[in-house]
Amino acid sequence: MLTLASRLRALDDAALRRAIEARMVSPTGIKDFFDLAEALLDPVAIQNALAHLDRSTLAVLAIAGEAPVSDDGASEESAGAALAGPVMAAADHADATAFAPTTAEIAARLSILGERAIPVVQVEAAATQLDSLLLAIYSDGRLKPYDAVSAHLASWPAQGLPSALMLASVAAPPSFAPPTDTDTAFTTNLAAERAFTAVSSLAELVSEISREPVHELSRGGLGLPDTKRLAAAAAVEVEAVPTLVALTARAELIAKELGYWRQTELGEAWLMGSTAHRWSTLAASWRASLPTDVLDILPAQAGVFWDGELRDFLGWLYPAGGTWLDDRVTAVQAEAEFIGITAHHTTSAAGGAVLAGAFDEAVAIMEGSLPAEVGAVYLQHDLSIVSPGPLAPSIDARLRALADVESRELASSYRITAASVNRALAGGETAETLLEFLRSISLTGIPQPLDYLIRESASRYGRVRVLPASAGDAPVQSVVRSDDPALLGTIEVDQTLTPLGLHRISSDRLGSRFPVDVVFWALSDSRYPVAAENEAGEIVHVRRIPLAQKAPVVASDPAVDLVERLRTSDGGEGKAAGAWLARQLDAAIRTKQTITVSIAMPGGVVVDYLLEPASVGGGRFRARDRRADIERTLPISSIVSISPAP
Incomplete structure (x- = not known):
């Protein structure tokens, strides 16, 4: 332990922090470098580190530890005893590795045991990794594992884990067999179906959150009413909502601000993209979330069966992986299945491209498999709109501003109402722009009732105006005005608007202590023909729910805190x-x-x-x-x- 404690003290802060993070050391109870060395050489900590090493690296460590130790100072215990006075001199790597095997000797030994040539450069790379993980000392081309590490490895066979001989000699299982054309076609089509369903569900969830933010409970998670609302919008089970929220948050389509989940600017743009590009965003965020060790072991090859070939290979590659690796792969696999990276636990062609980082190729594969998007709809006399297939996102988004969604399937349906038309007008549309848009997408022309509704709503729109209060209107924040005294009187006595505290400030104006956006949307929800205007009298668009601004997350780094505490105590x-x-x-x-x-x-x-x-x-x-x-x-x-x- 003396050798390691001395070495830890000699490391610079950056290297020490990296080592603490890599070994996942808990700072609890560590007061000095000796505590840290003791924690690193604890059998549980050693096993945890070895569980994250692949077979070839473990073989290098095991073979290096089998080398005989001389009686004149090679072991850390004897070095510690002889150098107890000048304690820091014990950290000299050259002394510690004087009798250790060279990387060339280790490579030669591994080549004999494995019956295949092992290049020295491969052993050198493994030795560098072991040195950085503080499992061994690598200096002057020699590798010396710490005695506690070698002792722990020697106990593996009694625990049912491979010995040094088995680590070096047991060959890998057969390579993944290439899939047949039939299997590839089946997996590709099923993955596209999964991708379409996932993108549709997440798009509905983001749209619902843009309409009404979702409150995050103080103890974490969402309240039951919000969860049920999102489940209904996304057409999923209630239990699936937390996973969907996590997926959209990870893709930065929504963000938490002041305790509420809100749509982000990226989420707004994402809703306007094609299904394939929406999927690409989800797939990219999924891949970016993979831990490096998991990404490195997932083969970027279509047709790999995760519950068979992949797990067999992982069991060989990480012989001490245990439950941590299996749990990680299971968690990754669940999301991969949901968004179409895999289908029936088999890597799809698009999924293989994603794992390889070839997103353009993945999008091209998906575009060839997803249902074709349509750009035309049927307008009905009952003011309903029926889509014969999945609508292009740009058309769908504009329709949502004009109409309410009634059903969301491959063939969606919408319904136009006076309130929905008023909502579109408040968003900056006019009767002419709405009718022109509907003509451009209608397969049946514009029914007379729909034409009348839009023109009538537009003629009434703006009869009530909401604007910021002037300096002379204090203490009110906003003003409601209208040239129609009867309409203004109705608003003044409307019981549903009582919380706004509207009161007369002149013959044609009411005042409220609330800001313009609050008063505007309260009047709009009560179906008054209201418009917002600025100080110059120009009609302006009022966004109901502001977009979330992604704030930088400032979190305390336990490794940094531990390094500072060690330096202070030294x-x-x-x-x-x-x-x-x-x-x-x-x-x-x-x-x-x-x-x-x-x-x-x-x-x-x-x-x-x-x-x-x-x-x-x-x-x-x-x-x-x-x-x-x-x-x-x-x-x-x-x-x-x-x-x-x-």
Whole structure:
């Protein structure tokens, strides 16, 4: 442990932080570099690190640890005993690896065991990784695992895990068999069906959130009413809503702001894209979310059966992977199945392209398999609109501004009402632009009732205006005005508008303490022909729900905090040496071990005592002298070295 503690102290802050993060060290209970070294060499921590290493790297580590250790200082324990005074000198890598095998010797040994040539450069890469993970010391072309690591690896066969020989000699399972054309076509079509369903559900969820934000509970998660509303909009089970919200949030289509999930600017643009490009955004965010170790092991090849060939291969590649790897693959697989990366647990052609990072190719594959988008609809005399297939997103988005969605399937239906037309007019449309749009997409012309409704609504639109209050209108924030005294009087006494606190401020104006957007949408929901205008009297568009602004997430980094705490607690060479000596004495007291302690006497003479330590405190330690059979109290500062009794 001394060698590792000394090495940790010598690392710069960046390297130390990377090592702590890579080994996933919990900062709890770690006060100094000795605590950190002890935590890293704990059997559980070692096993956790080894579980994340592939077979070839483990084989290098195991073979390096099998090399004989000389009696004159190669092991860290003997080095620690001999160098207890100048404690930091023990971190010298050249000394620690003086008797360790070279990477060329390890490569030669692996080549013999595996019956195939192992290049030295492969071993060097593995040695560099092991060194960065603080499982071994790699210096001057020699690799020396820490003794605790080698001991743990030696215990593997008793735990049902492979020995060094098996790590080096057991061949990989057969390569993934290429799929047949029939299998590929089936998987591609099924994956496209999954992709279309996923994109449609998520688009409906984003649209619903843009209409009405969703509150995030203080304890996390969504309330049941919001969850049911989103489930109905997305046509999914209630249990699936948290997953869909997580997917859209990860793709940055929605974002949490002031405790509410809202649509983002990216989400607004995403709704206008084609189905294939919407899917590409989801697939890209899925791939970006994959941990590096998982992405590296997922083959970018169509036709791979995840529950068979892939898991067999992973079991061979990560022999100590255990549940962590299986859990990660299972979580990744569930999302992959949902968005069409896989179908029936088999990688689709588009999914293989996504895993390879070839998104243009993936989009092209999806475009050839997804249902064709249509650009025309049937306008009915009952003011309903029926689409004969999936509408182009740009047409669908504009229709949603003009009409209410009644059903969302491959063939969607909408219904136009006076309120929906007023909503479109409030969004900046006019009777002429609406009628021209409907003519451009209608297969049946424009029915007379629909033409009348739009023109009548447009003629009435703006009879009530909402505008910001002027300085002389204080303390009100907004003003409602109309040239129709009867209509203004109706608004004034409307009980549904009582919360706005509307009151007369002149013969043709009402005042409210609420801002323009609140008053505007309250009047619009009450079906008044209201328009918003600015100080110049120009009609302006009022967005009902503002887009969420993605704020940078500032989170505390436990690794950074731990490094700062270690540096603060470290008091230099003298303090570190004293801490190490105290650790050795404490260990001897706990185990009631007899040790040989070398004490520097006045005049420079060093005297060895065979002692059984009893207590440590105040810079001194009390021990039983086994040879003289007396009790001694000695200063810790005079200790030159400590070693186990012969």
